[in-house]
Structures are given as structure tokens and as C-alpha cells.
Amino acid sequence: MIIEFFPQLMTVGVIAIFMAISPGADFVMITRNSIFYNRKSGLFSAVGVSVAIWLHVAYSIAGLAVIISSSVLLFSIIKYCGAAYLIYMGYKTFRANTSLDIEPSQGSMSGWAALRIGFITNALNPKTTVFFLSIFTQVVEPGTPVLIQVLFGAIISLAHLIWFSGVAIFLTQPRLLSAFKRSKNTIEKIVGGVLVAFGVKVAFHSN
Template sequence: MEIINFSEYIPELVSVSMIAIFMAISPGADFVMITRNSIFFSRKAGIFSSLGVSAALWLHITYSIAGLAVIISKSILLFSIIKYLGAAYLIFIGWQTFKSKSDIEICGTTGSMSSFSAFKIGFITNALNPKATIFFLSIFTQVVKPETPIAIQIMYGAIISFTHLIWFTCVAIFLTQPKLLKAFTKSKNTIEKLVGGVLVAFGVKVATHSGS
């Protein structure tokens, strides 16, 4: 059994960790969806959506380690399927939020969304994000060396997934603070339209983005 010298991979580890932090905190569809589920439903919904995002990242990690990220990014058909499904999902959720009749109470502690539904929304949002495919392609082809052991690559994946889980869980907890929820309640209609509009905009952007 080959003994891995972890010190050899410290530069890679630092690079992947820094990229993971940047990837997590960068505003995107995941952030907006976590925001939506947290303030319109509950803190618990936001946290389970965070778990969904974290789990979906393992899908990207798995096919990247297997070398399939290159195939997906180079296949117009496969990449287009992912792109348009992701765009349609974001537009659908965004439109549902936008046209809400304000019957959703902003409370942050109780809500009608089940834990499974919240997890599923987070998972699908990230799994169908074509930008995630490109992101992992760049990491596992430009940052991680081909000779890096699979065990080390899995560790990198765990860092990326855990970083997202921690960040989005913190976002869900922060957004459901009583004082913030009270302020959100006063502008519920505006927030619904804003969040819905942003999700639709993300969906349109994904659908019309031609780069791969």
C-alpha cells in the first residue's frame, strides 16, 4: 500500500481551500435560493437547503475525479441539457415566488416547507448549475495535478462541500434573526418580487450564456 506524503500536496490544498471559500461566498443561484427558503419558510428550511447544495457538490466532485467533467464540458448536447434544465428550474421557482399573493408568512421559525423539499430544492439548484461543471473542470484540470492520489482529491472535495455547508448554514441562521425577520416582514411584497425576479434573471442568464 502506497504511503501518501501529505506535505507534497499542501500548495494544492491551500489553493483548493481558497477557491472553495470564494466559490461559496460568491453571489449566485444557490445563495438566492437559500435566502428564499430561509426567510419565506424557516431557518430549518434554509439549513436543509444548505445540506442539499452540499450533497449536490459531491455529484460534481465525483464526475470530475472520474474525468467526466471534460466530456460534459466538450459535449454540446450534454452541456445544453444541463444548462436548459437548470435555467428552466430557476425560472420556474423564481416565477412562483414573484407572482406570490403574499400568503407566505415571513417568520423564520415555522413554515410549510418540509425538510425533504428544502433539501431537494438545494440539491437540484446546484446539481443543474452548468457553472458548477465549468468550475470543477477548472479545479481538477488546472489546480489539481493528474498524479494527485484519489484519496487526496476526495479530501479536496470534502473541503469544498463542507465550506459550502458552513457558509450557507451561517447565511440561513443570520437571515432568520428576529430583528431581521421583523424588518423583512414590513417589506414582504417587495422582497418576494425581488427574490423571484433575481431567480428568473439567473435562469435567463444561464439559458442565454453561450460560453462553456
């Protein structure tokens, strides 16, 4: 059965890779948690993003993707909640007084908090919602088995986990952290401003 759907699986895999590596709110949030706290926070946030993918998979398999795609109100609610969260996190980062700790054990963010931030950021990300609307309304056909749809989700989730874990590991190299620490205040303002900008863009982007 899997061989029969191999072309679709490959298509989803390629799209998932480009989806994960394209700049967006998830990337900025992983960057924020990695360099302002520690590698552990970045990795837990990556897991949160990966877990959130399954929320999109669940409503897509349940058929809610069609409802969301046809309901301006429902999609708008998701969009504005996501925008508000990004603006809130951006404001907190802009006004933050965090410490850039080279030693992973010195971070002040718990693993659960980092995972939660990654999860919420992706769950309320309209970009991800639109991506799943495309996948499950165009690639998935009425006769596509649930197992294959779950495999689609697994591929997308794994792609995000691998990419963002790699981002967290790369950004927390000691030499990079030393450079970040010297420009701590500037980086906080830039990251905070970018998150707010993403939030504003999401809020005013046309459906």
C-alpha cells in the first residue's frame, strides 16, 4: 500500500522540507529561546513545534481542513490569535532583560515552558494552517487511507523536528553564544521587533 502512494509521500516530503526551512515565526521563536536561554530551551521548543504539527494533522484527517478553508470567520480567528501571540511574545522579548548563558544548565526557562512556546507558536501559525489546507485538500484524495495521511503527518513533523533541532544546536555553539552575549541588548530588540512585525503581517495579511 505504501509503495502505491510513494509519489505522494515524496511530494509531501519535499514540500515539508521547504516548509520547515522557510523563514517564519517558528524560526524566530526557536532562535529566541536558543540564544536567550540555552540549547535545551531551543530543543524543547523544536519538540513543541513538531508536536503541534500533529494538531494540524488531526483536524485535517478529521475533515476540518475543508471547513476551515471555507470559513472566513474560523480562519480569521486562528489568524488573529496567532498574530496576537506573536506580538505579545515580541513585546516581551523587546522589553526583556534575559541573560545569554553559555552553559546550558544556567538557563531560566523550563523545558515545559519552552515546549509550550514552540507548540503555541506553530499551532496558531496561519502559515502552517494554510500549508495543511493545501496538502489535505489537494494531495490527499477521498480514497487516501488514514495510515497514509498519518505518514504525511509523520514526515512533516519529523522534518520540522530535525530542522529546528539543528537550528538550536547551531545557534548555541559556544563561539556564537559569546558573540551573541556581546550584542545581547541589540539582539533582543531585533528579535522582539521581528516577532512583532510577523504578528502585524499576519494580522493584516489578506486571506
